[in-house]
Each structure stands twice: as C-alpha cells, then as structure tokens.
Amino acid sequence: MRRPQRGTLRDVRRGNRSLLLRTLYFGHELSRHDLSRLTGLSPATVSNVVGDLIADGIVVEAGAVDSDGGRPRTLLRVQESYGYVVGVDVGETRVRLELFDLSMTEKAKAEYALEPRRHEPSVVVDHILTGLRSVLADAGVDESQVLGIGIGVPGIVEQRPELLIHARAFGWNGVPLGDRLRAGTAIPIFADNGAQTMGQAELWFGAGVGARHVVMTLIGTGVGASIITDGATYRGVSSSAGEWGHTTIAVNGRACRCGGVGCLEAYVGAEAILASHGAGHLPGGDEESALAAMLTDPAARPVLDEAVAFLGAGLGNLINLFNPERIIVGGWAGLLLGRALLPEIRAAAARHALAQPMAQVSIELGRLGPEAVALGAATLVVEDFLLRSGTPRHA
Amino acid sequence: MRRPQRGTLRDVRRGNRSLLLRTLYFGHELSRHDLSRLTGLSPATVSNVVGDLIADGIVVEAGAVDSDGGRPRTLLRVQESYGYVVGVDVGETRVRLELFDLSMTEKAKAEYALEPRRHEPSVVVDHILTGLRSVLADAGVDESQVLGIGIGVPGIVEQRPELLIHARAFGWNGVPLGDRLRAGTAIPIFADNGAQTMGQAELWFGAGVGARHVVMTLIGTGVGASIITDGATYRGVSSSAGEWGHTTIAVNGRACRCGGVGCLEAYVGAEAILASHGAGHLPGGDEESALAAMLTDPAARPVLDEAVAFLGAGLGNLINLFNPERIIVGGWAGLLLGRALLPEIRAAAARHALAQPMAQVSIELGRLGPEAVALGAATLVVEDFLLRSGTPRHA
DNA sequence: GCCCCATAATTCAGGTCTTGTACCAAGGCC
C-alpha cells in the first residue's frame, strides 16, 4: 500500500512549484532548460512557474553561460537573501544559535552556557529568545524575514498534535516548547532530536549527499542513530526511532546507564570506553582529550579493539536490518575512532553483516562536526520552505 | 526531503482514480458520499470518476441502504470477478499456487512437492506454469483475466533493473525468474521474499490491519522480519532489509548456521531451540511436533526461558530502532511459542526496550498461518492493480 | 394522499492548470 497521493487540482501548481524550487535549491545554478530536463516538466511550465518565483522574489537570474553556438542560457538561482533561518542547538552544557541565509551561509551566532542542573524550560526559552534578538541585530535582519526557527534538543520530540519535548537529561517531560516560544515571537517553530538534525545536516551537506538510504550513527558520550529511508528521516510512530545505543548487543552483558544490560552504548559510548580503560567519570571537554590520548596509547589497544569489535557488531545489525547504501560514522567520539580505525571498523562490520547487504553499503566518516546540530536544525525550516515554496503557512 | 511529487496534469485523474479505488477496496462497501468524505474529493469528482470505474466494469453498485429520512445511498463495491490474481509460494519442500479473485477469495489451488536437492530453476518454473494452467482450468478462468502472478521465494529478490532471485537454499544466484516465466505466459510477474509477502498478508488481512508502522517477525526454522514503514514494505537499497535473524545479540556467542557468531537465529530459531534441548537435526514436519512437545515438557522449561529471554532482547532492539506501533509474532515457531508464552515474551521485550517506545507498541500474535505466503504474494498483484487502477501496464 | 424536508447523487458553468506548437531571442560560423 503506497502513499495515498493527494487528489486536488491546483495543488498541482504548488507541487510543481515546490519541485522546481527544490531542484533549483540543490542544483545551485541551473537554466530553465536544465530544470525542464531534470523535472520532466515542459519548458512552458517551467517558464511559467519560474516567472512566478522571480516575481515573488524567491528566485533571481544569475548571469548567462555560452553554449557552443546558440543562445546563451540564463542561469537561475535561489535568492539567498529572500529569507533567513535560525538553527538552535540545545545541548547539555550550552544553547547555541546560528542565523543563516537560504544558502546556509552563517550570518551571526550566539552562545549561552547552561549551568549544571539549571535546565528548566524557562531558562532555555529565555536563552533562545535573547539569542534570537541578538543574532537578528548582529546581522541586521528583521524578524519578519525569518522563515522559521529550527531547534535540536537532546531528547524525544513529539511532533504530533503539538510540539512536545521529552528530555530526561533536562528533567523535561512533555514540555510544549513551541507554545512557550510563541509567547515571545511569532516566527514558526520546528524541532527535532539533535541527533536527527545532525543526521539531516550530513544528508544535505555532508557525507550523505546523493544517498537515499542512509544510517547516520552518532557516537559521543552516548550512542544514537538517525535513519534515512527513501531520502527522508524515519521517525517511527512516536518520533523515537533510531535508539541504536540501547539495542542489546550482549544478552547478560555489561550494565548500561539506561538501567538495562548489554546495550551497545555500554561498549562503544565514549564514557564506556574510558571507563573500561580505567578512567573515571570526566567532565565533557576532558572526555574528548582523554579519548584522543587513548588512541595513541599502546596500552589502550585492547580496550579499543574491544570497542571496535562491538561497534562492528552494532553496524552489522544496522546493515542487516536496514540494508542501507551508506552508513556514516559521526559524533565526536565516532569521528575520533573513525579517523584512527576506520579500516578496522569496516572489517568488524563485515564480520557481522551478511555478505549481500554488506556488499551494497559503504561505511564512511561524517564530514561535519558537532556544530552541525544547529545547521541541521535550520534545515528543518528550509525543508518546510521548499515544501511550501514560499506560500504562507496556513493557506 | 520528502517525496518528489509528480508534476503532471492528467495524472491527477489517475491518482484520484487510484485513491478512490483503493479506498473502496479496503472499505469493502461504501457510497459515493462516503468516498467523498474519506478521500476529501468533491462529490462531483467522485461521481465522475466512479462513473468511469463502473463503465470499465471495475466497480459495481451493490444495493442501497436507507438513511433516516433521505435518499438511500447506493453502495459501491469492487467487482471481485473483474480480474484474478495468482499467488505462488515457492517453499523449500514444495511449490503452492492459489488463484484468487479480487476479494481474495480462493478459487483454486495446486501444489507440487520439490524433491530434496532438486531445486533447479527449470523445475520450479515448470511447476509454476503447470500449476497456472491447472488452477485456471479448475476455476474456469481465462489467462487474459489474470492481472498478474505474485511469487514468494525463499531468498533475496532484486527488483531493480529486472527481477533476479538469489536463494542460497536453492543454489540460485541471480536467476531471472521473470524472464524464465515470460517464456511460458504473458501474465505480468511480481516477486518478493516469502517473509515479506507473508508480512504483507498480515498487514492487509491479519494482525496488521490499520497500522502504519509495523514489524512483522517470522520465526520458523530460521528467523526473519518484514518491516512496514508508513504503510509500505521497506526493502532497503537492494531488497534485503529485515534480516533480523542474523543480527548479533550476543557478541562472542553461539555459532550460527550462517557462519557468524551470536546471531539471534542461533538462539530463537526453532532449529536452535531444539538443538539446545538435545534434539538433533530433524526433518521439517517433525520439528513442529517436537517444538510443540517441548512446550508441555517441564524439563524443557529452562531452554524455553532462555529462548524467550533472547527473543525479548531481539524484539526490544526492533522497538528501539523502529519505534513501531505494532509488532507481530509470526512464523510457525513464533505462533507456537507465542500461543504458550506471549505474556512472558512481552515482559522480556519490556526488559530490553526503552520505556517510551515500549509504551507505544503492542506485541501481538500473527493471525495467518504459513499458507499466507501465497496470499501475500497475490497481494503484490493487487497492490499494483490498485496503483494503476485498471490502466494497462505500459501506458 | 399531499406536501415538505432531508439526504444522495448528478449536471453544468467557471476557473485553473499543463502542454504542444509556433514564435521570438541571441549568439556562432561561413
């Protein structure tokens, strides 16, 4: 049973408008002719719709290019200053905001530290609203030009009837973040789990470009994954799909901080690796340097080998279950491990995956760092913009 | 990034036709008014399109129903004799064919035993073609009335450029089953892995009805799964998604017949359970009675408890990764275990799944037996029919 | 038995959309 496609008439125009805009957005600079070829729409329709888009100020002509013996083609491009988007990374230790134009060029940013144990919603909301005014002022952008605010949060985001955030680390249980923010701004709000937004950033601008079936793994202190099926993030029935870190990899195995036993995270999470090495509980920044030190310490080799073996099993499971074309290893710890041990990781995965799906997949390193959470959150807004292609929200 | 919606004009009509036909197919008996309400299309359009469908003989009027003080509504229904579909179950020990009308009422069937080690493609193709003529003759149906043949095979089915079957158990490596059959019949051929077709049968007519995010598990001698995301079977990049049986559940665990170590199948597959109990290698039918005997044998309890514990871990992994709304336990061994131990299985899953997704999922027994493979294979044809809604293939 | 009402379904005019064809634009090449 496939998608129950919409059945209207003039939404065809909206659909084509959206299709053309999206094609142009990801194609960067294309002529009308290119658009016709890429979308399958007739040249007349392309001309027509592009005319609308230009009239609306969303698209501009951007010079011409000679073609061997013929009329030079006019290149089109999305007007990057048509609107702006804000990406917010709500992390465990800080709130970061970035303002981008439509080409995802950063225009301004702001950052606020979160004190330990001071994670009440009102604190976070205040930081976001203050940061919003700050980045707008810095970039000289008016609030009316902002298409939306995308927020990556460390928890589960219920999209359904309204935006609710569940974040155990913050003690948030069903916080209506959208409503709270709407009290301070009229800009549309979007949110998703930070791992998911980071996955989306890799998908759009990083190691996932061009792939339709991707699993983006996120290995930091904890372990997670973002699953892209058919080019779209898969969220499951209540937006918590991708909890790879707490899949059981060793029945009756090591205790995990989630309360369970034998979770993958208890073997390949940075905290777990460091603990195996005898390093106690370290504050955030120190974890990273401690793990980096392990990578050059011969004495740490057995611990790392064990972590790689378990990681390989976890990746093998993803390969067998999802049959993706690409797996991206990301997260700060994932990048550290991957840069040093990617061949070993690939080999470990091959030991656990079936041959047929293993032959189809490439395991690669993420290309974006942890700061991509905000970038990815901002793409939530752009995605919505491309889908609506400039039409106002409730229309 | 969502689906790149089509951008044509008269395909709107085809889309609406398909939408209406699908709604009617699953709604069984509906009035034009109901269709308008359910699809969101205007009554005028419904009338118009339904008129076409009636003229084409696909839909018929089926009596009227009084409504309290008003014109009685005419009920519509899909003409079940408009076309017929054939479902084929290519199993390890036999080839079964069933002929259905569009309402999935069985009209005829045929079965051919496969001798051990005699699995050459030509043997299977001959059985299918012979069986096809047999069921058509039995039911008095002409070949031209058959909309398609759906085949469930025990292996990986590559759909991509053309239909290729990889089945290790048969020694098939890229067998072009479609081409082979087309030499003997002009009827369109569809194929998928038997576990997937069975999952589709449960989804359409069994325990999965009404759900959009389902994992259908299949526990028999081996272990597999069929993953339904957003109402459609997820196949991954090369159609091998859902290889749950060979996900690692115990690093450095028990050896599996796949050559790996610690696979789920090595703990919860029927063969593995029987082996743990000290029962040697048994032929097919005996496995089933042996497992049934274990369920009433107190001495077997520790082995069963262990199997349930591992099954719970495996289910927990599915819940954490996919966040489905429903998990269906199926396959002959799954049904046996489930009928006796479903509460224990649920509890074991809860020990391994995170609380949030666990609260969203219901774990249920499959309602269809192993014979549903052919039924599910036949739905592949119906699915295509509904999508095309009666328009000829290459149009 | 007649009239009014409620609900179901169809007809029809109106408007929107894409498309194919013909046409205009802009440069290279001889």
Add this chain to the structure above:
DNA sequence: GGCCTTGGTACAAGACCTGAATTATGGGGC
C-alpha cells in the same frame, strides 16, 4: 549578412476539479 543552433516565451487547446444549482428518492406530518 544569412543560416544554424540553442534557449526561452506566447497562445490556443484540452483536461481536470470544484461549487452551486438541480434532480432523485424516500420519510414523516397533517
């Protein structure tokens, strides 16, 4: 300068959906 090639646009034709008005069909009140 004329011709060719390629890019882009104008216009009429055709297809489709929708909303409003209309017809169809039966129940209930008087």
